[in-house]
Amino acid sequence: MSTIERLPLTHDAIPDDRRHIYDADPVLTARDIGISFGRVIGLDGVSLDLYKGEVLAVIGDNGAGKSTLIKCLTGAYLPDSGAIHLEGKRVHFRRPQDARDAGIETVYQQLAVIPALDIASNLYLGREERRSGILGSVFRMLDKGGMEKRAGQSVQDLGIQTIQNMSQAVETLSGGQRQAVAVARAAAFGSKVVVLDEPTAALGVKESGMVLQMVKQLRDSGLAVILISHNMPHVWEVADRIHIQRLGGCAGVITPTSHDMGEGVAIMTGAKTVEDAA
Amino acid sequence: MSSTSTTSAAAEFSRRRQTPLQQVQHQLHGRPWLSPLFLLLVAFVAFFISTPTFLTPSSMGILLQQTAVVAALAVGQTLIILTAGIDLSVGAVMVLSMMVMASLAQDGGMPGLLALIIGVAFATIAGLLNGILVTRINLPPFIVTLGTLSIFTAIALLYSGGASIQASHLPRLLNVLGEGFGIGAFRLTWGIVVVVLIYAVMAFVLSQTAWGRYVYAVGDDAESARLSGVPSRRILLGVYTVAGLIYGIAAWILIGRAGAATPNAIPDANLASITAVVIGGTSLFGGRGRLIGTLIGALIVQTFAFGLSQLGVDQQWRVLATGVLVIIAVAIDQWIRKVKA
Numbered sequence: 244m245s246t247i248e249r250l251p252l253t254h255d256a257i258p259d260d261r262r263h264i265y266d267a268d269p270v271l272t273a274r275d276i277g278i279s280f281g282r283v284i285g286l287d288g289v290s291l292d293l294y295k296g297e298v299l300a301v302i303g304d305n306g307a308g309k310s311t312l313i314k315c316l317t318g319a320y321l322p323d324s325g326a327i328h329l330e331g332k333r334v335h336f337r338r339p340q341d342a343r344d345a346g347i348e349t350v351y352q353q354l355a356v357i358p359a360l361d362i363a364s365n366l367y368l369g370r371e372e373r374r375s376g377i378l379g380s381v382f383r384m385l386d387k388g389g390m391e392k393r394a395g396q397s398v399q400d401l402g403i404q405t406i407q408n409m410s411q412a413v414e415t416l417s418g419g420q421r422q423a424v425a426v427a428r429a430a431a432f433g434s435k436v437v438v439l440d441e442p443t444a445a446l447g448v449k450e451s452g453m454v455l456q457m458v459k460q461l462r463d464s465g466l467a468v469i470l471i472s473h474n475m476p477h478v479w480e481v482a483d484r485i486h487i488q489r490l491g492g493c494a495g496v497i498t499p500t501s502h503d504m505g506e507g508v509a510i511m512t513g514a515k516t517v518e519d520a521a
Numbered sequence: 522m523s524s525t526s527t528t529s530a531a532a533e534f535s536r537r538r539q540t541p542l543q544q545v546q547h548q549l550h551g552r553p554w555l556s557p558l559f560l561l562l563v564a565f566v567a568f569f570i571s572t573p574t575f576l577t578p579s580s581m582g583i584l585l586q587q588t589a590v591v592a593a594l595a596v597g598q599t600l601i602i603l604t605a606g607i608d609l610s611v612g613a614v615m616v617l618s619m620m621v622m623a624s625l626a627q628d629g630g631m632p633g634l635l636a637l638i639i640g641v642a643f644a645t646i647a648g649l650l651n652g653i654l655v656t657r658i659n660l661p662p663f664i665v666t667l668g669t670l671s672i673f674t675a676i677a678l679l680y681s682g683g684a685s686i687q688a689s690h691l692p693r694l695l696n697v698l699g700e701g702f703g704i705g706a707f708r709l710t711w712g713i714v715v716v717v718l719i720y721a722v723m724a725f726v727l728s729q730t731a732w733g734r735y736v737y738a739v740g741d742d743a744e745s746a747r748l749s750g751v752p753s754r755r756i757l758l759g760v761y762t763v764a765g766l767i768y769g770i771a772a773w774i775l776i777g778r779a780g781a782a783t784p785n786a787i788p789d790a791n792l793a794s795i796t797a798v799v800i801g802g803t804s805l806f807g808g809r810g811r812l813i814g815t816l817i818g819a820l821i822v823q824t825f826a827f828g829l830s831q832l833g834v835d836q837q838w839r840v841l842a843t844g845v846l847v848i849i850a851v852a853i854d855q856w857i858r859k860v861k862a
Contacts, residue, residue: 339750343750353744353745354745355744355748357738357742357745357749358741358742358808359737359808360734360737360738360741364734365749368734368738368749369749371731382729382730383729383731384730385729385730385731385734412551
């Protein structure tokens, strides 16, 4: 289908039961993405392939360009050079809304939930559904019951047991539960790609476990997931492949089986190269 | 998900460990208008016991008539405060609109309907101007409306030459909201009916439409709302414009109520409207509150004024009581915002 040549994959570093994911073409490709801010180079020709049903982790030191890369992919920044293709079609995201409309949902680190609104309202914020008939078309009345029901379904699909009441205000939830709401929103509307920016950064052990479980759930439902994290054990637990950013470029793509955490960190900090470590 | 067995231990825990005070906090968090409603009932009982003439049909009719204008203004003020803004120009916009419609229609100069439409349009444009200054030039609403308060007041005075226009010089349409109908001794004016309609329409819009939801979202966390795809600036602009429109309708009600268009009518309209909103449980920090609370708040302020004047007490006690209520209301708001699940 697509005319974009794939980046090389080290198939033997991927477990047998996950290898079928890489039979299809990548859902999202980025080639030679470059962006600079004045005289500071943010990204220096970064390429990336993302496949349906995989979790691609992006790790890197502060200032390595993780966030910049993600912002280019999700429409927050417009890259100066390079090309992004979604399902083989060239895309130019000028605003986050463009990426969202194309099926790429982002869960921001600051979560972007409204504390005073209830869970269902937050899930549907910005894409409310109206009632059918004259109540919806003329009186613009929201289908609150329907949205609440479907919100409950979305949350349940992620296997979240601790949230029961969709009419509960988000401010009454714990940090992990808020994260769950943000992820559920992305999962409900992200038709192709979900990007999670440090989803476990502010959470305790148990809540992190819940969020990682959700990440696997997203992946198993056929979405392509990008996970940005500083937490190596979490990355090694859920990632299929790990993209390592270093100094604005890609230092290599490894897998949890091809390299261990220590080697990953060594590559990230420049102490080793992918070849040294392998 | 309906079965109770899936309820987590954490949920059970939080349910068991609530003290009565926490339960009150929880109730108020969901329904911030409960405490003003309680206060209103207490005030009614107290005045009923102390003044025999208070809880009579005619007194209640007068109380409602006195509340109407401030209650209408407070709807616009509620919208703006929900977005974490404030409008100090309410009274000025209303007076400007009132002087415009009265001057145009004076002594048959213009048909009443046309003058009314132009007057309300003036108020709407004044609101839009506030909105543009807030959203396009990114000035704080307090500063914008402090400025336009002076500007609109000055324009109204310059335009009218400071002179009042008596009802007898105006077409019937501009006075009609002061007329009414009685159910026995209980007299309602058409102005009160209009106020009730404004509340009904705006309560529907706020609670049942996406626009209403966005008003709360923008007020609670503008950045998160924007990231969620809410057109924040357009919502803010809309809020200021709708508020202006409501002030224009309030101007129409005021002519009927006062029997004249006077440039210095209701000098305390700004503070009275803010007081009604705050006592009604709407948070000055934005994102929380209900219109029903504002209606109760406006009634509380007027009930104190009316009841104390019937008791023959110095009006300054009313002013003092209002001040205490405002401080208590904001303190309660701060407390209920700290609610935990």
